[in-house]
Amino acid sequence: MTVRVAPPIAMLAELTHRCPLSCPYCSNPVELSARDAELTTAEWTDVFTQAAALGVLQLHLSGGEPVARRDIVELVTAARQAGLYTNLITSGIGLSKRRLDELEAAGLDHIQLSLQGTDAAMADEIGGYKGGYNRKMQVADWIKELGFPLTLNFVMHRRNQHQLPRALEMAEEMGARRIEVATVQFHGWALKNTAALIPTREQAMEANQMVADARKRLSGRLVIDYVPADYHSEFPKRCMGGWGSSGLNVTPEGLVLPCHAAQTIPHLDFASVRETPLTEIWYESGAFNAYRGTDWLPEPCQSCERKTIDFGGCRCQAMALAGDPGVTDPVCTRSPHHAALTEMTAAMNADSDQPLVYRSAPPVHADKDVQDA
Amino acid sequence: MIDADVIPEIPRGVRVHRDTVRNLWVLLAPERVLPLDDTGQAILDRVDGTSSFGQIVTGLAEAYAAPRDQIAADASEFLTSLQARRVLDLKS
Numbered sequence: 001m002t003v004r005v006a007p008p009i010a011m012l013a014e015l016t017h018r019c020p021l022s023c024p025y026c027s028n029p030v031e032l033s034a035r036d037a038e039l040t041t042a043e044w045t046d047v048f049t050q051a052a053a054l055g056v057l058q059l060h061l062s063g064g065e066p067v068a069r070r071d072i073v074e075l076v077t078a079a080r081q082a083g084l085y086t087n088l089i090t091s092g093i094g095l096s097k098r099r100l101d102e103l104e105a106a107g108l109d110h111i112q113l114s115l116q117g118t119d120a121a122m123a124d125e126i127g128g129y130k131g132g133y134n135r136k137m138q139v140a141d142w143i144k145e146l147g148f149p150l151t152l153n154f155v156m157h158r159r160n161q162h163q164l165p166r167a168l169e170m171a172e173e174m175g176a177r178r179i180e181v182a183t184v185q186f187h188g189w190a191l192k193n194t195a196a197l198i199p200t201r202e203q204a205m206e207a208n209q210m211v212a213d214a215r216k217r218l219s220g221r222l223v224i225d226y227v228p229a230d231y232h233s234e235f236p237k238r239c240m241g242g243w244g245s246s247g248l249n250v251t252p253e254g255l256v257l258p259c260h261a262a263q264t265i266p267h268l269d270f271a272s273v274r275e276t277p278l279t280e281i282w283y284e285s286g287a288f289n290a291y292r293g294t295d296w297l298p299e300p301c302q303s304c305e306r307k308t309i310d311f312g313g314c315r316c317q318a319m320a321l322a323g324d325p326g327v328t329d330p331v332c333t334r335s336p337h338h339a340a341l342t343e344m345t346a347a348m349n350a351d352s353d354q355p356l357v358y359r360s361a362p363p364v365h366a367d368k369d370v371q372d373a
Numbered sequence: 374m375i376d377a378d379v380i381p382e383i384p385r386g387v388r389v390h391r392d393t394v395r396n397l398w399v400l401l402a403p404e405r406v407l408p409l410d411d412t413g414q415a416i417l418d419r420v421d422g423t424s425s426f427g428q429i430v431t432g433l434a435e436a437y438a439a440p441r442d443q444i445a446a447d448a449s450e451f452l453t454s455l456q457a458r459r460v461l462d463l464k465s
Contacts, residue, residue, distance in 0.1 A: 007394055009406055055394035057406050085390070085401040110386045110403045149386025151403050177386075177459040178403055223459045225404065 005283055005292065007055025010247040011084075012062055012260065013044065015075065017252050017362040019065040020093045022128035023116065024193040024356040025155060025184045028064065029263055032362030033252035041071040043273065045078040047250060050278040052082040056248075059084040060112075064252070064362075067094045073102045080107035087112055089153075092139035093132055100142050110149045112180070113140060118166040126160065128358045144175045151178040157197040158352060161207060168214055171222055181211060182227040187261035187316055189359045196354040198345060204232035231345050235306060236313025236329035243291035243315060248282060256281045258288050261316035265325045291315050291325075298327055300334045375449045377427030380464040381420045387460045389417055402460040416448050420461070426452070 017032035039047070048059065059079050066072060067090055079086040087110045088103065113136070117123035123133035143150050152174060154167040164181065171179040183204075186194050199207065211226045218224065230237050240247050240259045249257040255270040256278065262268060268287040271280075282288055290296070294307050301312040312318075313329020321330040322337045330337035375381075383389070387402040389409070398414040400407040409417065415436075419429045430448055434441040455461035 053394070055392075057390065057392060057399065057401060058404070083390075085388070087403065109388075109401075112403070147385060149384070149403060177384075220457050220459070 006245065008051075008246055008248050008282060009056065010058040010060065011051045011056045012060045012247065012249045013047070014062050014064065014249065014251050015039075015044070015066045015069045015072070017064040018068040019063055019091070019361075020068070020129055021065070021091055021116075021132065022358040022360070023126060023155075024128075024190070024358055025126075025157065025186075025197055026189040026359045027185060027187040027260060028359075029188045029261075030192075032064075034363045034366040036364060037253040037366040038069075039250075039252065039254045039273070041074050041078075043254065044075055045082075047254075047273050047278065048075075048079045048082040048084060050273075052084055054279050054282060057085055058087065060087045060089055062089040065091055065094060067099065073099070073106050076103055076106040076108045080109075085109050090114070091116075091127070091132070092136040093129065095139050095142075097142050100139075100146060100148070104146055104148065108148075110151065111143055112151045112153050113143065113174075115152055115154045115167060115170070117160050118163040118170060122160050122163060126356075140174045147175075150174060150176040151180060152176045153180045153182060155182050155184060156199075156207065157184040158199045158203060159197065161199060161203050164207065164210055168218070168222070168224075172218075176222065178223040178225065180225045180227070181207075183207065183229040185227070185230070186320065187264070191320060192357045193354075195348040195352060196356055198231060198348055198352075199229045200349045200352075201232050201345075204229040230314075230317075230331045231341060233331060234333050236310050236317070236331040238310045239314035239317075239329075242293075242311045244282075244288040245292070248278075248288075256285075256287075258291075259316065262287065264316050265319050267325075296326070300336075301328050304334065374445065375426045375452060375463060376465065377425060377430075378465070379426045380423065381426060381429070381452050382422040382462045382464060383417070383420055384460070384462050389414075400455075400460060402458075405458070405460065407455075407460070412447065413451055416451055420452075 016038055017028055018035060066088060076086055086108055088108055089112045091114045116126040120133040124130050152171040184190060184197050208228060211224060215224050244258050249260050254273040256273060257270055268290060270287050271285050297307055297312050301307050313332055315325045317329050318327050319325040321341055328335040330341040332338060390399050390401045392399050398409040400409055419432050430441060430445045433444045452461055456463050
C-alpha cells in the first residue's frame, strides 16, 4: 500500500487533565493523567517547535482546563514563537483579568469558551461547579472588553437543547464571530452518561432544523459549526477528516494520538514525544498508519461510494459500540451493527431519567496508591 | 459588487501566513486554514484596513495591467466570500 501522507494541519495539546468542572460528558479517558506526569514547559515548547516544522499550522491548547497550568502564558509565548495559530479552549474558570491581559500580550490568537448552559441553574448543574456560570460570564465580559477573537462552544444534549436559541443570542452579545453547536459525543467518561444525555430522535431533527434556520438568519454575522447527534444520523461523521490525515493529539504526559479517544482501541501502541520525534510518529508509527487511507476499510465501506467522504466513520465509536475498531461505524445505516444501535438508543430515550455521573479529578501523583484527596 | 468606498479589513484573530512546509500562502482563522492562490494573495496583500475597495482595485489593475472591471468583479467575489465566513470585515 502506498498512501501519500500529507503533513498535519492541526494539533490538540492537552496540557493537563486537571479541571475545576466535572462535566458528565467529559470525553477525556476514565483514567486521567496525574499532575506530576505532565510534560514540562520545556517539553511542550519543544513539541510546538517540532509540530510547526512538521507542518502544523493551528494549535489548540486544551485539557482539562488549560489555564490550570501555571505556565500557560509561557506556553502561549512558545507556541507563537514557533509560528503557530494559537487557540485556547477554556471553560473560563480560573482566568483572571490579569491573566487575560498576559495572554493577549503573549500573542494568543483566539479563545474558545465553552458554555454548559445559558443560565446558572443549567450550567452549574452540568459543570458540577456552583458559581461557575457567573465567573464564566465575567470572563466573557473581559474577553469582549479586550476585543479577543472569540468562539462560543455550546455543548448540547437532551437536557439543554431547548437553550440553543438563547446560546445563539449570547454568542452575538459576547461579540463572538463563531459558535460551535456540538451535540455531545460519547467517548471516555461520557459513555457513563449516554442514557442521560443522548437526545431523542425528535430532538435531533429539531436541532438540525434550528441550526439550518439560524445559519440563514445569521449569515455574514455569526458562523455556526454544527456537530449533529450522530447516533440519529444516516451516515457517520468524517472523524478527524480521516485517520492520520490532518490532525494529531498530544496527551498531558506526551503520548501522541491520531484522535482524542484513540486510547480506547486496545491493539494500538502510542509513542511518546519524550522518546520519539514527532515527524517519525506522524509518518511511521503503527498507530497513525493503522487506519490511514481506504485500503484497510471493511465491507460495506470498501464498495461504498461514500468511502472517501467519511472513511468508515469513527474508529473509537466502532470500538465502543461494536467492540471492533476495524468495522464500519455502527452509526451508519449500512452497518450490520446499526439495528442494534437503533434499538439501544430507543431504549435509552424511553428511560432517560438517569442521574448524571460526574467525573472525578485526576490524581496528583502517577503512582495511583498515593492519591491526594 | 462591493462599493468603491468600502474599506476591507482583516480582523483580529485572522492572519495571512507563509506556510513554508507546503510552500504556499494561507489565511489562518479560528478552526480554518484557507489556502490562498496567487490572486487571493495579491488581493489580501493590499487589504491594509485603510485602503478602500476602489483603491485596491486600481492598484491591482495597474500592477497586473488587467481590465479594471474584471479585477473588480473577481476581487469583490473573493472578499465577499471571506466576509460571509467572518474572516474579513467590510467597513462602509
